[in-house]
Amino acid sequence: MTGETGETGETGETGETGETGETKETRESGGENGSARWAALGWVAGVLALLLALPLLTAGRLPDRVATHWDAVSGRPDGSMPLWAAAVFPALIWAVVSAVVAVAHGRPGRATAWGGTVLLSLGVALAGAQAAIVRANMDHAHWQDADSVTPWVVGALAAGASAGAAAALVARRRTPRGARPTDLPRMDVPPDRRVVWLASASNPWLQALAAVAGAVALVALVLTAAGVTDPLWALIAPLALVSVLTAACASVQVLVTERGLRVSFGPLGRPARRWRPADIESAHAEHRTPAQVGGWGYRLSGLGTTVMLRAGECLVIRAKGRNFAVSVDDAERGAALLNAVAGRRPT
Amino acid sequence: MLLTLDTADNRPLHEQVAGAIRRAIAEGECAAGDRLPPARELSRALGVNANTVLRGLRSLRDEGLLEFRRGRGVTVAQGAARRSVLVDRVRDLVTEAARLGYAKADLIEMIRVAP
Numbered sequence A: 001m002t003g004e005t006g007e008t009g010e011t012g013e014t015g016e017t018g019e020t021g022e023t024k025e026t027r028e029s030g031g032e033n034g035s036a037r038w039a040a041l042g043w044v045a046g047v048l049a050l051l052l053a054l055p056l057l058t059a060g061r062l063p064d065r066v067a068t069h070w071d072a073v074s075g076r077p078d079g080s081m082p083l084w085a086a087a088v089f090p091a092l093i094w095a096v097v098s099a100v101v102a103v104a105h106g107r108p109g110r111a112t113a114w115g116g117t118v119l120l121s122l123g124v125a126l127a128g129a130q131a132a133i134v135r136a137n138m139d140h141a142h143w144q145d146a147d148s149v150t151p152w153v154v155g156a157l158a159a160g161a162s163a164g165a166a167a168a169l170v171a172r173r174r175t176p177r178g179a180r181p182t183d184l185p186r187m188d189v190p191p192d193r194r195v196v197w198l199a200s201a202s203n204p205w206l207q208a209l210a211a212v213a214g215a216v217a218l219v220a221l222v223l224t225a226a227g228v229t230d231p232l233w234a235l236i237a238p239l240a241l242v243s244v245l246t247a248a249c250a251s252v253q254v255l256v257t258e259r260g261l262r263v264s265f266g267p268l269g270r271p272a273r274r275w276r277p278a279d280i281e282s283a284h285a286e287h288r289t290p291a292q293v294g295g296w297g298y299r300l301s302g303l304g305t306t307v308m309l310r311a312g313e314c315l316v317i318r319a320k321g322r323n324f325a326v327s328v329d330d331a332e333r334g335a336a337l338l339n340a341v342a343g344r345r346p347t
Numbered sequence B: 001m002l003l004t005l006d007t008a009d010n011r012p013l014h015e016q017v018a019g020a021i022r023r024a025i026a027e028g029e030c031a032a033g034d035r036l037p038p039a040r041e042l043s044r045a046l047g048v049n050a051n052t053v054l055r056g057l058r059s060l061r062d063e064g065l066l067e068f069r070r071g072r073g074v075t076v077a078q079g080a081a082r083r084s085v086l087v088d089r090v091r092d093l094v095t096e097a098a099r100l101g102y103a104k105a106d107l108i109e110m111i112r113v114a115p
Helices: A007-015 A031-057 A083-104 A113-137 A150-174 A204-226 A233-250 A331-341 B013-026 B039-046 B050-062 B080-099 B104-113
Strands: A065-070 A077-082 A193-202 A251-257 A260-265 A272-275 A280-288 A297-301 A304-308 A312-319 A322-326 B002-006 B066-069 B073-076
Touching: A031 A083, A031 A113, A065 A083, A065 A113, A077 A083, A083 A113, A113 A150, A193 A204, A193 A331, A193 B039, A204 A233, A233 A297, A251 A331, A251 B039, A260 A280, A260 A331, A280 A331, A312 A331, B002 B013, B002 B039, B013 B039, B013 B050, B013 B080, B039 B050, B050 B066, B080 B104
Parallel strands: A304 A322
Antiparallel strands: A065 A077, A193 A251, A193 B002, A251 A260, A260 A272, A280 A312, A297 A304, A312 A322, B066 B073
16 A cells, blocks of 8 residues: 555455455556567667678678778778777677666666667667678778768668657557557446545655755755855755655555545645546556656656656546556556446446 | 445444444455555545544554554554454444343453353
């Protein structure tokens, strides 16, 4: 209830035996994520192999040092590397970027919008540039004689950019913007029962940040009031604002009753957002991460509004044509009750 | 956590509140050590006055199901799930005894001589 994991399994099991009935399972299968992961891994490995193989397999027709940099104006080669370095250097860049994308996405190859865009565009551009370098150096005795690469590099960059744009477009189309699962969870509420669902979530880091900002503002206020220093309003005002706003975003209380959904923010439960049952088109649970919605707190993104306090299960509603999500445990049952309250049949 | 109220229940409101939370604990809705939602939130959820909620929570503390801790709010006590099941049965027993004309003292005497 307060966000400790481990207890949730037990809660779900025993909860389902109650009169409120079972909630429908709508967890998405790992199939699509899994295949995207393998595709990403295959792409990373393939590009890596290509970057290494291109210069090494053609080593017999390349000079010992290959031209790797060209003067932008004259198009003449003005920098070189040993052949092995020319093979390893782009591969190293590729490996580092791939690792960063993998780490940022929690586990290797998990496809989300920007990761796929970066990997696709950079892979195409690097492979194209490597091919251009090899072609320019081929069948020349010295790197100084290498051909110009300008049109090839421009072509590689353009190809990379369009591949990235295509990946971004596909990713956006596949992102469930306004999409809703076809099988909504729904709970059976017997007519002689009133069932309410409460959940809360908090982020200790945001709470600590709010506390520190508030404490510093308070000290500055005391110093100012005591006349120890010049008035520190330039420090107090922004810190107090940061403290209040962060505290409001650091914890959230979610309540589902027959009056609809209420999401209240911060330790005081104010401000709060409310949705009447009539306004709610659908509700479901979904796994979301801060990387998907652009960070922690009150986020606006392509997925709609998300109150993100921790990665994991989120209660997602669609109301008045907009998506709103809040990261709370046990969201599946909250969504099920909300759908029951709104009086919808599972489709 | 999911709280269920019987709309036909005509017991006093604070007892209904205590009953709903006792039942939630028995069904594993909140485990030992979990923090209960603030009284303000519970009063909004159940549609009763915050003082009524607090009265219900206090009776659960007296039953040993909840712990009130300064700075940590109201938490579920260790072993509360098992205890709440037992407490529920004792309450049923007392109700049944009263219906049959036995006072609590009679019941206690029966329990004392029980094998």
